Amino acid sequence: MQTLEPDPVNTGVGIGQQSSSRRTPGLFHFSTTRERTMKHLAKPHTLAYAISLTAIMASNAAYAADALKIEEVIVTSQFRDTSLLNLASSVSVFDASNIAARGASNIEQLLNMAPNVNFSAGASRGRFFQIRGIGERSQFIDPISPSVGLIIDGVDFSGLGLAASTLDIDQVEVLRGPQGTEYGANGLAGLITMRSSAPSASPLLRVSVEAAQYNSYKLGLVASGPLNEKLSYRVATQNQQSDGYIKNRFLDRDDVNNIDESILRGKIRYQAADDLLLDFSLVYLNADNGYDAFSLNNTRTTLSDQPGHDSQESVAGSIVTNWSASQRFSLESVLSIADSSTEYGYDEDWAHVGYHPYEFSSADNYQRDKDNISADFRFISTAQSSLFNDSTSWVAGAFLRNETEELSRNKTKDLMPNGNFTSQFDTENYALYGQLRSKLSPSVDLVSGLRVEQRNADYSDSLAVESNNDENLWGGNITLEYQYSNDTLIYGTLSRGYKAGGVNGRIISASTTNSEITPDMYEFDTEHMLNYELGLKGSWLDNRLQAQVAAFYQDRSDVQAKQSIFDPNNYSFDDYLSNAAKGKTTGLELEMNYLASDTIRLFAAAGWLSAEFRDFTSVTHVDAKDDNTGAALPPVDMDGREVAHAPHYQFFIGSEVALMANLVLRVEVEGKDEFYFSNSHNEKSASYELVNARLTYQGSNWDVSLWGRNLANDDVQTRGFYFSNAFGNDPAKNYVPETYYQLGEPRVAGISANYSF
Numbered sequence: 001m002q003t004l005e006p007d008p009v010n011t012g013v014g015i016g017q018q019s020s021s022r023r024t025p026g027l028f029h030f031s032t033t034r035e036r037t038m039k040h041l042a043k044p045h046t047l048a049y050a051i052s053l054t055a056i057m058a059s060n061a062a063y064a065a066d067a068l069k070i071e072e073v074i075v076t077s078q079f080r081d082t083s084l085l086n087l088a089s090s091v092s093v094f095d096a097s098n099i100a101a102r103g104a105s106n107i108e109q110l111l112n113m114a115p116n117v118n119f120s121a122g123a124s125r126g127r128f129f130q131i132r133g134i135g136e137r138s139q140f141i142d143p144i145s146p147s148v149g150l151i152i153d154g155v156d157f158s159g160l161g162l163a164a165s166t167l168d169i170d171q172v173e174v175l176r177g178p179q180g181t182e183y184g185a186n187g188l189a190g191l192i193t194m195r196s197s198a199p200s201a202s203p204l205l206r207v208s209v210e211a212a213q214y215n216s217y218k219l220g221l222v223a224s225g226p227l228n229e230k231l232s233y234r235v236a237t238q239n240q241q242s243d244g245y246i247k248n249r250f251l252d253r254d255d256v257n258n259i260d261e262s263i264l265r266g267k268i269r270y271q272a273a274d275d276l277l278l279d280f281s282l283v284y285l286n287a288d289n290g291y292d293a294f295s296l297n298n299t300r301t302t303l304s305d306q307p308g309h310d311s312q313e314s315v316a317g318s319i320v321t322n323w324s325a326s327q328r329f330s331l332e333s334v335l336s337i338a339d340s341s342t343e344y345g346y347d348e349d350w351a352h353v354g355y356h357p358y359e360f361s362s363a364d365n366y367q368r369d370k371d372n373i374s375a376d377f378r379f380i381s382t383a384q385s386s387l388f389n390d391s392t393s394w395v396a397g398a399f400l401r402n403e404t405e406e407l408s409r410n411k412t413k414d415l416m417p418n419g420n421f422t423s424q425f426d427t428e429n430y431a432l433y434g435q436l437r438s439k440l441s442p443s444v445d446l447v448s449g450l451r452v453e454q455r456n457a458d459y460s461d462s463l464a465v466e467s468n469n470d471e472n473l474w475g476g477n478i479t480l481e482y483q484y485s486n487d488t489l490i491y492g493t494l495s496r497g498y499k500a501g502g503v504n505g506r507i508i509s510a511s512t513t514n515s516e517i518t519p520d521m522y523e524f525d526t527e528h529m530l531n532y533e534l535g536l537k538g539s540w541l542d543n544r545l546q547a548q549v550a551a552f553y554q555d556r557s558d559v560q561a562k563q564s565i566f567d568p569n570n571y572s573f574d575d576y577l578s579n580a581a582k583g584k585t586t587g588l589e590l591e592m593n594y595l596a597s598d599t600i601r602l603f604a605a606a607g608w609l610s611a612e613f614r615d616f617t618s619v620t621h622v623d624a625k626d627d628n629t630g631a632a633l634p635p636v637d638m639d640g641r642e643v644a645h646a647p648h649y650q651f652f653i654g655s656e657v658a659l660m661a662n663l664v665l666r667v668e669v670e671g672k673d674e675f676y677f678s679n680s681h682n683e684k685s686a687s688y689e690l691v692n693a694r695l696t697y698q699g700s701n702w703d704v705s706l707w708g709r710n711l712a713n714d715d716v717q718t719r720g721f722y723f724s725n726a727f728g729n730d731p732a733k734n735y736v737p738e739t740y741y742q743l744g745e746p747r748v749a750g751i752s753a754n755y756s757f
Helices: 044-058 096-102 505-510
Strands: 091-095 117-120 128-131 148-152 169-176 190-196 204-212 216-226 231-242 259-273 276-291 308-323 329-347 362-381 392-413 421-441 444-461 466-485 488-499 527-540 545-567 572-595 600-614 649-660 663-672 688-698 702-709 717-723 738-743 748-756
Touching: 091 096, 096 169, 128 148, 216 748, 276 329
Parallel strands: 148 190
Antiparallel strands: 091 169, 117 128, 169 190, 204 216, 204 748, 216 231, 231 259, 259 276, 276 308, 308 329, 329 362, 362 392, 392 421, 421 444, 444 466, 466 488, 488 527, 527 545, 545 572, 572 600, 600 649, 649 663, 663 688, 688 702, 702 748, 717 738
16 A cells, blocks of 8 residues: 555466456555564554644645555455455555565565454564464474465465565565365465566566665666567566664674575566466575574673574576467466575574583584475366356366475584484375356355365484374365445455374484373374465445455364473473364454545554463473473463463454645554463563655656654564573573563664665
């Protein structure tokens, strides 16, 4: 949602997309800046200040003329392109104008605008996502099956959040709830899709620059245009640098938590014939970020002598084909391939050698190579091939993916031998799927979908652990849509999602030294979920108000819950996944966009969530340790305990005010309730609210923005760990139990500009 229109381009074409040209700025597009979690409770005066400021600025907007607009949004991640107001699902959409207004360089800086969506830090960026309280928060030794998928231009980057750069991204879609029909195993909680801009119909050259505090800058270039009547291109590149906001006192450096990311994105569009369109996409990412974020006194000043790192190098590409020569159906396909190498390491003791006589020194490092190749073929009916007296349209498709993941871990610790470890994890997924849309009456449609999937997973590691897990999985949905009026849709849906089971590799070998680890912990079962959802969406007041609201209840079985157990023999924690019997989640989601006048636009998003374990007894709760021996105490009843990273409420409100025809002020307030950091302890974040602002002036072929994030300079907690008496982390305090926090971005101000030739 932005007042400054970006250069007109044709949107990308992919699975579920049409080849027509369209712009999709508008509906539920809310921009704010980067935000995380705060150290203290929310302050009501910041909200009052933002509202007062907006009112004052609105009174000075007499010279603005139609600067703000609300336009239609098209969702392209479903089987058929659908207007957001006509899609029976809870979806948030952010286009290029939202990304620009937010100043976002990565998906993490957009997600707090989406109701009931969270992310986990514990790295240079928030690389793991949670939707409605479901999703991974980290990855160390064991392979994972993601609960939230990440698809970029048809390429699967699930679990690789550094790849989610917003450079030249045309649209981001966040789908909440299981995507069992469309996407299968990686969509239990939901899905995030990102689509880059397509080649433009006319020549384009745009330069973007940004400078901010903490020695931060960003330089980008986009070039696009036709090569001939059938061939067009688009190339975008960007480099982002920042020292970060951490000071390492021991090394006397202020760049130990730096950002150093370069990305090159290219696309070729070939209109081979009137009925055949091909899009070739390629991306290269090189992120070499630092990671030194935890301190023993919970400040932004660290003492580490071995600062960590968080890097990723990815080369990926896709070919998207749209063929419509047949009168009976159209064929859409996506072929993709990706090769990613990541390295993640950190200083475990958060101090330096010589810090204390009773110190320990430890560092941990994980190198992963992850390759995947996938193919998706989809047949979509036309009017000539409708079934049952032309009342029913259909979609039928097939999907396959092959993925390999190699891990090399090196852990050094002065209390035990080096922890060298390697593993290999190979998976193959094959699926058939289909969907029927039947018109029961002029105003009622019934949509039914089914996906059957076979997953073969082979695991082996250097500790002689081997596992072969073959599963037959299925998911689907039944949805009833009622078009109450031309502007109002009411829907109800029942959907089923699934997440594959697996093996806790290293914990099997750890059982030889830790008597608390038993054979029933070695493997974990497949998780299933039934999602019940009711929704209302539409436009009112002569299309000046557009809104969507959804209420849902989710019934989870065999919930996969990450836990850890302390091994007193080698002073280490062994992480593993186990199955809680059940989980129950209820919630509400609301998004609204209101054009109050020709010069004032108001927008809001809010989510309420209650996500709990049911019938779950944890034998590994870190709080439940003997203070002297570290041995596990009797099982802990976690029935009714909230799951981690599931705040009760989230909100995002803001306004755009056209002060003059070319000058727009944007003010935003966002907030989030406290939430548990982990399922293994009871420590929580603090609730927070943040205020951000952006002032943009638009020229004929240029624009410039002054912006500030976290204007009140609040401390925000983005990740938390708790250490029990069994093994604390600060020898100067005799290793007493403490909670340690990673702090998010402080107040940051900067200037951004774009110039088009």
